[in-house]
Amino acid sequence: MSDTVAGIWQALEKLEKPALGTLFADPARVADWSTRLDLPGGAIRFDWSKTHLDAAHAAQFDALADAVGFKVKRGAMFAGEVINVTEHRAVEHTALRGIGRDTSVEEATALHLRMKSLVEAIHAGALGEVKHLIHIGIGGSALGPALAIDALTRDGAKVDVQIVSNIDGCALEAAFAKCDPATTLIAVASKTFTTTETMTNADSALNWLRENGVGDPYGRVVALTASPDKAVDWGVDETRVLPFPESVGGRYSLWSSIGFPVALALGWDDFAEFLEGAAAMDRHFLESDGLANLPLRAAYADLYYARLRGCQTRACFAYDERLRLLPSYLQQLEMESNGKSVKANGSPVDGPTAPITWGGVGTDAQHAVFQLLHQGTNLVPVDFIAAIIPGDSLDPAHHRNLLANCFAQGAALMAGKEAKDGARAYPGDRPSATILCEDLNPATLGALIAFHEHRTFANAVLMEINAFDQFGVELGKEIAKSILGGGTKFDASTEALLAEAGIK
Numbered sequence: 062m063s064d065t066v067a068g069i070w071q072a073l074e075k076l077e078k079p080a081l082g083t084l085f086a087d088p089a090r091v092a093d094w095s096t097r098l099d100l101p102g103g104a105i106r107f108d109w110s111k112t113h114l115d116a117a118h119a120a121q122f123d124a125l126a127d128a129v130g131f132k133v134k135r136g137a138m139f140a141g142e143v144i145n146v147t148e149h150r151a152v153e154h155t156a157l158r159g160i161g162r163d164t165s166v167e168e169a170t171a172l173h174l175r176m177k178s179l180v181e182a183i184h185a186g187a188l189g190e191v192k193h194l195i196h197i198g199i200g201g202s203a204l205g206p207a208l209a210i211d212a213l214t215r216d217g218a219k220v221d222v223q224i225v226s227n228i229d230g231c232a233l234e235a236a237f238a239k240c241d242p243a244t245t246l247i248a249v250a251s252k253t254f255t256t257t258e259t260m261t262n263a264d265s266a267l268n269w270l271r272e273n274g275v276g277d278p279y280g281r282v283v284a285l286t287a288s289p290d291k292a293v294d295w296g297v298d299e300t301r302v303l304p305f306p307e308s309v310g311g312r313y314s315l316w317s318s319i320g321f322p323v324a325l326a327l328g329w330d331d332f333a334e335f336l337e338g339a340a341a342m343d344r345h346f347l348e349s350d351g352l353a354n355l356p357l358r359a360a361y362a363d364l365y366y367a368r369l370r371g372c373q374t375r376a377c378f379a380y381d382e383r384l385r386l387l388p389s390y391l392q393q394l395e396m397e398s399n400g401k402s403v404k405a406n407g408s409p410v411d412g413p414t415a416p417i418t419w420g421g422v423g424t425d426a427q428h429a430v431f432q433l434l435h436q437g438t439n440l441v442p443v444d445f446i447a448a449i450i451p452g453d454s455l456d457p458a459h460h461r462n463l464l465a466n467c468f469a470q471g472a473a474l475m476a477g478k479e480a481k482d483g484a485r486a487y488p489g490d491r492p493s494a495t496i497l498c499e500d501l502n503p504a505t506l507g508a509l510i511a512f513h514e515h516r517t518f519a520n521a522v523l524m525e526i527n528a529f530d531q532f533g534v535e536l537g538k539e540i541a542k543s544i545l546g547g548g549t550k551f552d553a554s555t556e557a558l559l560a561e562a563g564i565k
Contacts, residue, residue, distance in 0.1 A: 062411050062525075065128045070412070073121045073369060080490045081475045084115055096355060100341045101334065102504025103450075106497040107355050111475050112362045112442065113370075113492055122361040123351050125523055131357070132350070134522050139347055141165050141308070145529035146405055152529050153306060154313035154514070158340040160347065168306065172318065173336075176303050179283070180324045180332075183246070184219060188281075191220055193240040196322040197233075197262045198250030199226040200393060200534075202285070205315030205510075206250075208390045209323045209335065212383040212506055215452060218326040220246075228258040233265055242273035248283045250319050252311055254291035257538070285318040310529050312393050313514060331503045338507030346515040356515035362494065363520050366442045367413045376434070377420035380447040380467035383501055387446065388420030391513055398517045398528040405527040414524055420444075424466050435474065435487050443493040445471055446509070450500040471495055 062070075084090055094110035126132075137144050141151045141162030156165035157173075183191050196206055203226035210222050223236035247270070249263045263282075270278035284292035284302045287309070292302045305317030315323070316336060324332035345355065352358050366372040377388045399415035421430065423445070434441055447467045451460035470493070477489015496512075498505045521528035543549040544564065550556070559565040 063128065066125065066525075067411075069121055069125045069128060070368070073118065073125075076117050076121070078113060078369070079115060081111060081113065081492070082490070084113070085110075085475075096353075098345060098355065100504060100508045101337050102502045102506075102508065103499030105499065105505060105508060106495075107358075108495040108497070109358055109362055111471055111493045111495070112365070114358075114362055114365060118365060119352055119361065122364070122523075126351075126357065129522055129525055131519070131522050135347065135518075138518065139343075145310075145527060147527055147530045147532070150529070151308040152310065152313075153308040154310070154316055155340075155343045157305075157309065157316035158336050158343055158511070160340055160343045165306070165308070169317075172304060172306075176318050176321055176324065177329050179301065179303065180321070180329055183325060184328070188246065190244050191246055192244040194220050194222045194246045194248055194322055194325055195236050195240060195266055196222055196224045196248040196250060197226075197259055197266060198224075198248075198285075198319070199256060199258045200397075201311030201314050202226075202250035202252070202259070202319050204312070204386075204390045204393055205319065206322045208384075208386040208510075209315065209320070209506060210326050211386050212501065213323075213331070213335075213503055214326050215383060219328055220325045222322045222326045224322070225262055226258070228261055230265070233262050237269055242270050242275055245270070246281050246283060247278075248285060248322055249292070249297070250285040250321075252287045252305075252314070254284070254286045254288045254295065257542070260295075283321065285321055310531075312397055312531075315510065327503065335503040335507040338504030339511035340507075341504075342508045342511035342515065346511075354519075356512055357519045359494070359512075359516045360519035360523055362442065362492075363416070363516070364523055366440070366492065367416050370440060371413075372416060372440050372442055373413070374417040374419060374439070375442050375444070376430075377418065377444045377446065378423050378426050378470075379420070380423035380445060380463055381452065381501060382422060383452050384446060385422040387509075388418070388422075390510075391420070392418045394513060395517050395520075397531045397534070399521050399524070399526060400533065401526045404525045406525070410524065410526065412524075414526060415520070423447075423470070424463065427466065427470065431470065434491065440491065443471075443474065443491075445493060445495045446498075447495070448498040448501040448505075452501060467495075 091110045095106060095108040097104050097106045138152050139155060139161055141153055143149055144152050153161055153165050155161050157169045159166055203224050207224045223239055225232050225236050247266045251259045267278040270281055275281060279296040282297050284297040286292050287305050287307050289302045289304045293299050303318035303321055305314060309317050320332060377391055379385060379387050395418045396415050401414050402410055404410055433439060445467050447464055453459060474491040474493050475489060477487040480486040518528055
């Protein structure tokens with residue numbers, strides 16, 4: 062940590078921490094800390110007024126952003142420079158949305174046209190009748206498609222998509238039970254085309270097709286990968302291999318050919334709107350500075366609570382059934398990106414990095430975990446996400462009740478309630494932020510996901526860590542291979558478990 066950065070953190074720690082009630086004595090509080098951003102799919106309101114950020118903290122965080130070179134590093138990412146220093150790669154998911162290095166954008170456009178041609182050919186019957194797709198991947202190859210398809214196909218899909226990530230055979234069998242082998246395609250999504258879980262599931266899917274009378278099971282497979290040669294060697298015809306660049310990380314790959322199941326389910330026009338919504342957020346992130354930059358503003362709040370208030374978790378509650386998978390998506394995005402203990406230069410970190418991201422869907426969560434949020438001893442910053450236009454056609458009372466509960470929770474966390482009986486007292490002064498979409502559609506979902514991508518990157522830059530490697534996921538997988546390979550001795554507990562399960 063440089064002396065300048067250390068001095069800024071010391072200044073931040075010395076600042077007063079006024080209560081939310083005190084901050085709201087300022088009549089301009091809401092206007093100063095809420096922003097309505099007009100986007101292709103409709104406006105989104107970002108309200109950070111119920112957080113403890115104030116002008117003094119914002120000024121110091123602005124100074125921190127300058128001291129760590131935030132603008133330079135942001136520009137380097139969009140320019141396609143090598144910012145993933147441990148893996149010596151550029152980070153170019155924004156190029157997939159049309160914003161980045163010219164050559165990378167041109168390559169992304171060509172790859173999207175290839176994917177569009179295949180999607181439209183399938184819809185036109187070039188591969189015979191296709192009613193189902195079993196999409197096999199794990200991590201970023203599954204979480205993004207699952208979120209987008211669940212959110213955007215409630216009114217029906219052009220092709221039914223089943224997403225399988227777990228190597229547990231129960232997951233794959235459940236997908237088989239919903240599909241007719243004669244009308245099913247298999248998508249195998251793996252950056253390296255070597256991921257154990259994915260390739261094991263892919264082999265079983267081929268056997269399922271073969272055992273159910275499909276004469277050429279490989280002819281029913283589409284490969285989504287950054288290693289096209291390996292997909293061809295495995296048996297997929299090159300016409301059904303959809304590549305994506307090495308410079309696109311798994312948890313940032315939804316915009317690439319990993320989005321093939323989304324495009325197949327929605328149709329290409331909707332997928333293009335999804336990309337444009339994300340691109341609009343890219344432009345905002347690239348062109349705005351300081352508090353006007355919404356992902357950066359969110360990162361300021363994240364660091365305030367993690368580093369200045371000792372909050373070890375951050376919760377996200379979607380008051381929209383269509384976004385029920387968003388917390389799971391954000392868990393990987395944020396914790397795999399920023400759950401690090403060293404800086405980008407290899408030195409130890411000097412404070413907490415990513416909090417534990419968790420959450421659920423409203424109003425279910427109110428009857429499960431909100432007890433702790435309102436009256437527990439943990440201070441947990443909360444994000445609420447909702448949409449003004451309902452996703453259902455039932456009595457409007459459903460949606461009014463849903464939104465009323467969403468807004469009430471934020472108000473209650475802030476205000477609290479006094480009572481002589483401590484069991485019935487609410488301490489209040491508990492923070493929340495609200496993201497309110499005008500509508501939930503492909504463009505706004507794209508913008509929401511891109512917002513969180515840039516928020517994650519902004520946090521990493523301010524903490525001086527590399528958000529784009531994930532070596533922490535490797536050791537357990539290596540040990541699993543050693544177990545299956547035999548001949549390796551483990552601790553007494555592990556040896557006993559292996560013996561009990563009959564694995565050794």
